[in-house]
Amino acid sequence: MRTVTIADVAKHAGVAVSTVSYVLSGKRAISATTRQRVLDSVRVLGYHPNAGARALASKRAKVIALVLPLRAGMNLPVLMQFATSVVTTARQYDHDVLLMTADEGPDGLHRVAASALVDGLLLMDVEIHDPRVPLLRRLAEPAVLIGFPADPEGLTCVDLDFARAGALCADHLADLGHREIALLGAPSVVYERGTGFAERTMAGFAEAAARHGLKAGAWPCEESFDEVHAAVKRLLDERPELSGLVVHNEAAAGHVLGALRILGRRVPEDVSVVAICPDDIAERASPALTSVLVPAEDVGRQAVRLLMAKLEGQAVPESTLLEPRLTIRESSR
Amino acid sequence: MRTVTIADVAKHAGVAVSTVSYVLSGKRAISATTRQRVLDSVRVLGYHPNAGARALASKRAKVIALVLPLRAGMNLPVLMQFATSVVTTARQYDHDVLLMTADEGPDGLHRVAASALVDGLLLMDVEIHDPRVPLLRRLAEPAVLIGFPADPEGLTCVDLDFARAGALCADHLADLGHREIALLGAPSVVYERGTGFAERTMAGFAEAAARHGLKAGAWPCEESFDEVHAAVKRLLDERPELSGLVVHNEAAAGHVLGALRILGRRVPEDVSVVAICPDDIAERASPALTSVLVPAEDVGRQAVRLLMAKLEGQAVPESTLLEPRLTIRESSR
DNA sequence: GCAGGTCATCGAAGCGCTTCGACGCGAAGG
DNA sequence: CCTTCGCGTCGAAGCGCTTCGATGACCTGC
Numbered sequence: 001m002r003t004v005t006i007a008d009v010a011k012h013a014g015v016a017v018s019t020v021s022y023v024l025s026g027k028r029a030i031s032a033t034t035r036q037r038v039l040d041s042v043r044v045l046g047y048h049p050n051a052g053a054r055a056l057a058s059k060r061a062k063v064i065a066l067v068l069p070l071r072a073g074m075n076l077p078v079l080m081q082f083a084t085s086v087v088t089t090a091r092q093y094d095h096d097v098l099l100m101t102a103d104e105g106p107d108g109l110h111r112v113a114a115s116a117l118v119d120g121l122l123l124m125d126v127e128i129h130d131p132r133v134p135l136l137r138r139l140a141e142p143a144v145l146i147g148f149p150a151d152p153e154g155l156t157c158v159d160l161d162f163a164r165a166g167a168l169c170a171d172h173l174a175d176l177g178h179r180e181i182a183l184l185g186a187p188s189v190v191y192e193r194g195t196g197f198a199e200r201t202m203a204g205f206a207e208a209a210a211r212h213g214l215k216a217g218a219w220p221c222e223e224s225f226d227e228v229h230a231a232v233k234r235l236l237d238e239r240p241e242l243s244g245l246v247v248h249n250e251a252a253a254g255h256v257l258g259a260l261r262i263l264g265r266r267v268p269e270d271v272s273v274v275a276i277c278p279d280d281i282a283e284r285a286s287p288a289l290t291s292v293l294v295p296a297e298d299v300g301r302q303a304v305r306l307l308m309a310k311l312e313g314q315a316v317p318e319s320t321l322l323e324p325r326l327t328i329r330e331s332s333r
Numbered sequence: 334m335r336t337v338t339i340a341d342v343a344k345h346a347g348v349a350v351s352t353v354s355y356v357l358s359g360k361r362a363i364s365a366t367t368r369q370r371v372l373d374s375v376r377v378l379g380y381h382p383n384a385g386a387r388a389l390a391s392k393r394a395k396v397i398a399l400v401l402p403l404r405a406g407m408n409l410p411v412l413m414q415f416a417t418s419v420v421t422t423a424r425q426y427d428h429d430v431l432l433m434t435a436d437e438g439p440d441g442l443h444r445v446a447a448s449a450l451v452d453g454l455l456l457m458d459v460e461i462h463d464p465r466v467p468l469l470r471r472l473a474e475p476a477v478l479i480g481f482p483a484d485p486e487g488l489t490c491v492d493l494d495f496a497r498a499g500a501l502c503a504d505h506l507a508d509l510g511h512r513e514i515a516l517l518g519a520p521s522v523v524y525e526r527g528t529g530f531a532e533r534t535m536a537g538f539a540e541a542a543a544r545h546g547l548k549a550g551a552w553p554c555e556e557s558f559d560e561v562h563a564a565v566k567r568l569l570d571e572r573p574e575l576s577g578l579v580v581h582n583e584a585a586a587g588h589v590l591g592a593l594r595i596l597g598r599r600v601p602e603d604v605s606v607v608a609i610c611p612d613d614i615a616e617r618a619s620p621a622l623t624s625v626l627v628p629a630e631d632v633g634r635q636a637v638r639l640l641m642a643k644l645e646g647q648a649v650p651e652s653t654l655l656e657p658r659l660t661i662r663e664s665s666r
Numbered sequence: 667g668c669a670g671g672t673c674a675t676c677g678a679a680g681c682g683c684t685t686c687g688a689c690g691c692g693a694a695g696g
Numbered sequence: 697c698c699t700t701c702g703c704g705t706c707g708a709a710g711c712g713c714t715t716c717g718a719t720g721a722c723c724t725g726c
Contacts, residue, residue, distance in 0.1 A: 003447070003449070005681095005682055005683085006682065006683065006684095007682080007683095015705075015706085016705065016706045016707070017682090017683080017684095017706090017707090018683095018684080018685075018686095018705075018706065018707075018708090019704085019705060019706075021683070021684060021685080022684095022685095022704095022705085025684080027684090027685085028685095028703095028704080028705090029702095029703065029704065030704070030705080031703085031704060031705090034704080034705080046447070048443075048444060048447035048448045049448060049682080049683070050389065050448060050449050050681085050682050050683070051385075051388070051394070051448040051449055051450040052384075052385045052386070052387075052388030052389040052394060052449060052681085052682080052683090053385070053389045053681070053682035053683040053684090053711090054385075054682080054683055054684080055384070055385030055388075055683090055711095056383065056385040056386045056389050056681090056682080056683070056684090056711045056712065056713085057682075057683040057684040057685080057710080057711055058683075058684055058685090058711090059684095059711075061384070061385060063431070063450075066432065070413060070416075070417045079413065080403060080412070080413070083403075083432065084403045084434055087432055087433065087434050087436075088434065088436055091436070091437065096431055096433075096445070096450065097431065097432045097433075098396070098429055098430065098431055098432070099399065099416065099420055099430045099431070099432040100420065100429075100430075101417055101420045101421065103420075103421055103424070104424065110381075111381060112429070114336070114379070114381035115381045115382060115383060115384040116336070116383050116384055116385060116712095117384040117396075117429065223617055224616070224617040224618075224619070225587070225590075225617065225618055225619035226619045229619070251617075254558070254587060254588070254591075255587070257558075258587075258591045258594075261591075261595065262594065283557070284556055284557040284558065284584070285557075285558055286557070286558035286559045286562070338711095338712055338713085339712065339713065339714095340712080340713095348675075348676085349675065349676045349677070350676090350677090350712090350713080350714095351675080351676065351677075351678090351713095351714080351715075351716095352674085352675060352676075354713070354714060354715080355674095355675085355714090355715090358714080360714090360715085361673095361674080361675090361715095362673065362674070363674070363675080364673085364674060364675090367674075367675080382712080382713070383711085383712050383713070385711085385712080385713090386681090386711070386712035386713040386714090387712080387713055387714080388681095388713090389681045389682065389683085389711090389712080389713070389714090390680080390681055390712075390713040390714040390715080391681090391713075391714055391715090392681075392714095449682095667726100668725105668726095669724105669725100669726095670723100670724085670725095671722100671723080671724075671725105672721100672722085672723075672724095673720105673721085673722085673723100674719105674720090674721090674722105675718105675719085675720085675721105676717105676718085676719075676720100677716105677717095677718085677719100678715100678716090678717095678718105679714105679715090679716085679717105680713100680714090680715090680716105681712105681713085681714085681715105682711105683710100683711085684709105684710090684711085685708100685709090685710090685711105686707105686708090686709085686710100687706105687707095687708095687709105688705100688706085688707085688708105689704105689705085689706080689707100690703105690704095690705090690706100691702105691703090691704095691705105692701105692702100692703090693700100693701085693702090693703100694699100694700085694701080694702100695698105695699085695700075695701095696697100696698090696699085696700100
């Protein structure tokens with residue numbers, strides 16, 4: 001059972017190879033009857049175009065690279081949602097997804113781009129000073145970044161508007177009448193790495209708190225129960241008037257609730273808690289967390305769309321910020 | 334800046350195209366001086382072989398597909414570890430990884446295989462009656478499964494030996510002198526789907542408990558805090574002598590500890606807890622959990638190795654079970 | 667000193683596909 | 697009635713690489 005080629009289809013349908021190609025690509029007009037005959041032959045023979053040959057001839061691999069750094073302190077479920085949405089969306093554009101990790105570093109990007117294995121790149125977890133960014137500027141292949149480096153000039157970046165997300169949390173707590181609030185963020189290693197989204201959330205939070213005249217502070221937050229417990233305890237000891245907590249750390253969100261329970265603070269009666277995390281985590285907690293959704297699916301879909309537009313040679317906005325959405329549940333009042 | 338081809342390298346080095354190819358592939362002897370000259374030209378020109386052309390001519394894409402179903406109730410961090418290890422290991426064999434989800438179903442597998450986009454397949458989260466399995470048997474491309482379907486005859490399967498893992502937990506608790514123990518497993522949806530690993534753990538656990546003459550029982554376990562709390566409470570109410578708990582559900586492990594705390598049971602003084610989960614989760618809990626590691630990295634590495642061996646035409650064992658390893662921490666005594 | 671054998675290298679034939687230019691034919695225009 | 701045009705189709709030329717058989721050059725050994 002040799003594999004079926006376009007020549008087999010052509011012979012079976014009684015047409016030229018090029019005609020089959022044009023039927024399949026739609027790049028030239030083909031009469032309805034011929035088209036149908038070819039399509040039938042394709043189905044009967046079970047023809048699938050050879051990807052390598054197609055890539056070689058057309059200079060389009062129909063594959064995009066998804067670069068997931070997979071580092072410590074990352075938000076796994078969100079990442080998975082994101083990856084799923086990227087794959088699904090890419091398939092809608094008839095593209096496949098090559099998975100890369102950061103292990104290979106910028107060289108890996110260069111390799112897949114130079115070998116024409118992929119037509120474009122999608123980079124996640126972009127850092128403020130990301131070593132991959134200079135390379136990207138040099139590369140012929142279009143790229144889309146999830147997150148913002150220090151200088152996004154000339155790049156295409158997509159992300160949740162984390163500043164707005166931080167602000168939204170502060171706004172919500174202010175509206176509820178809280179006067180003193182705090183933000184618990186990502187593990188400190190994330191800030192040390194200069195990952196933009198964490199800092200932007202803090203900035204937005206601080207700005208909104210100031211605008212409302214609230215007393216506010218923000219700290220990194222580790223992810224073990226004991227450390228979270230210690231951090232929450234210290235916070236409550238030092239700032240007895242504190243009544244609102246924003247948690248921008250998915251792994252810690254559940255632990256914060258556990259710590260408050262142990263420390264004898266009721267949620268939301270004594271302390272209101274707002275999280276920035278995926279809905280499933282928020283819903284699974286007890287009490288269910290008021291949360292700002294990280295719209296991983298939207299981000300992934302949007303990123304793929306932008307990349308496809310760039311592949312078509314269309315101009316796209318350099319910066320795309322997705323509007324955060326606050327869902328009120330049981331943990332705030 | 335046109336892209337550099339093998340012809341450019343050949344010209345630059347003053348040799349034939351085929352010589353360059355042989356230098357790069359090592360498939361024929363080439364004199365040391367020529368080899369060096371070619372290698373230098375490759376470096377100077379920054380040559381990267383065109384993946385499509387290579388695939389077309391050699392009938393090897395040097396890409397494998399990784400099929401991640403990404404369904405509800407799955408163990409995300411383990412999955413990510415696994416994916417990372419697959420990518421890293423594949424790169425060591427000079428292969429890349431194409432990421433696929435289950436959305437496309439068996440057709441998707443057929444598509445990537447028939448189009449020669451990939452040389453082999455790695456399937457995760459295999460179910461007892463997995464619709465992809467019959468297709469796999471028909472496919473020319475080699476495949477490796479993570480997990481075991483009902484009839485693994487003629488397939489290549491890798492997994493943690495979950496039966497041994499379940500048994501190990503029961504053994505450990507028996508050795509500590511516990512007389513009545515229970516297993517909290519995956520969400521019930523996972524059992525309904527007939528995912529093999531969950532059932533095998535239960536079976537191994539039950540067998541070992543029986544062997545030690547322990548009173549034991551096993552139940553599915555949902556993942557929200559409230560449901561976990563309710564389940565643990567009911568269990569303790571109904572079985573006051575219960576002193577050992579095995580948790581085979583990563584998302585629930587932390588909640589179980591929280592629930593026990595609320596219910597006034599000390600861990601490990603009143604109840605010993607053993608988890609089957611990744612180390613980082615176990616270490617992050619309070620008290621740190623005695624756990625059986627799900628060796629995601631090993632599984633990934635092993636799976637890729639098997640696949641590469643099959644690609645080379647070597648015979649490989651149909652079944653590879655990885656030995657579980659118990660790490661004793663603070664939650665059991 | 668020459669047949670026979672190595673070793674290193676070359677040239678050319680594909681691999682399966684896309685795409686460009688060409689061609690034949692019927693319809694429209696003068 | 698003859699030219700012009702556009703539509704539908706074909707043939708052939710690559711795309712960049714691997715691989716097979718062939719060709720010298722250089723050693724052996726008798």
